[in-house]
Amino acid sequence: MIKKRVLCFSAILSIMVLSKLQSRPQGISIENPYKQIMLEHAARLKEEAKSPRNNSKAYFSSLTFAEASVPTEDVKVKSKLSQYLAKFSFKKVRSHEMHNRADKYLPKIAKILKSYGIPEDFKYIPIVESGLDPRVSSHKGAGGYWQFMPTTARLYGLKVNGNVDERKDFIKSTHAAARYLKSLYEEFGDWTLVAAAYNVGGGSLKSSIRNQKKDDYYKLRLNGETASYVYKIISVKEVIENPRMYGYKI
Template sequence: MIKKRVLCCSMLLSVLILSKLYSSTKPKAEEDPLRKALLEQVEKRKATLALSPEKQKEAYYSSITFANEDVPLHSPAVEAKFEKYLARFSYRNQQSYDLHKKAEKHLPKIAAILKSHGIPEDFKYIPIIESDMNPQITSHKGAGGYWQFMPATARLYGLKVNGAVDERKDLTKSTHAAARYLKSLYQEFGDWTLVAAAYNVGGGSLKGTIRRQGVKDYYKLRLNQETGSYVYKLVSVKQVIENPYKHGYKRYAQQEDSYQNISERNLL
């Protein structure tokens, strides 16, 4: 890393020196072959700097958000944790396209329902993290369905859960219920990142943690391992779904990645 920074600095210094040497030359020197060659070299070095892995990473990370809120990847601790979970969801570790197949099948419908309730689209990734889009999964605590609702919470937000019917397994009905629950959490916390954390650990538990620690920033709170990794998992899944080529899912990249369309062209 130090060698890369030294190289980068030396290239910048070279650009500055060459620019200084030739900025005050007379107009007739424009035909000077040596000057022309040196200016071409300067432009090539500028292009090299723009394309460097460090610059590419910086631009990419600055584009990453969750629910339209910035993810503070300038923090070394946040960056390290994000990269840990991003690597888990990359093709190198998954070695499967199941994630993208499930996303293609279910996420448009989930996103449309969330939008109808005014919920940010990024919450559509919760069922992937919670149940892997498998409605038959039930946790040891009794949470079930796509959104892994506890029975009492499911009933509170309009779902039927009894011996004969379990609407937690109905994607449409459970998504409407999840949207209502997320909206109530936002009214309580006023921050979508905290809403995601509260969805995992429960609103009362998160409020207690915030009160005890005097901190209302998800990325600075000391949380249990599951909740402390929850938003990082959501952001990581979002990245591999929206940028399949960048994260190794090349067979699924039928068009340019979302990040490339928005940010990378500006960098280049």
């Protein structure tokens, strides 16, 4: 009887010991891989938290265009910017090509614009317009680096005919664009409106301002392309000036 009780007790004890052994983490094979994943995830979150882009209020409030603050306290403005910042990030293949062309052309554009008193941020227009590819043309007839329409190109000193198209000449077209931008500023007196007018045309923008009795780009109701135009310029600027924030890896 005693033997039976001892055997029974031993069996129960064995089961309990085995159960403990099976439920306990087995050193390196079980605990460490899980811990490593958690540590890596925590480190990634910590690194992302350092990014100004994730400090939403501080980051967005620091955004400017032509040295003027962007009203990101407006939810719609902030949302639209977020949309285009994501679109031009390095998650998109074309952003790498955009960055390479920017390195080559932007310093030259900035120098020419400065000589005319044009804010440096306007150097990003030909990236938005043509991706700095002179071969690009629109169905409406715009062409070259700055996507001039033939009539506007001729008005600002470029030759456009069956034999010559100076819209594809980088230096000449950039000087022409600077002259055009300067004339638009004389007309509107606001650089953000100048950017919008470059896209939609001065006459059309003046009509919108007159009809809506507003002269704030961010509050005007404009066609889809023009309503997004300044947001695109700001987004391209941010991605090019802060590539690592937007997924660029060496």
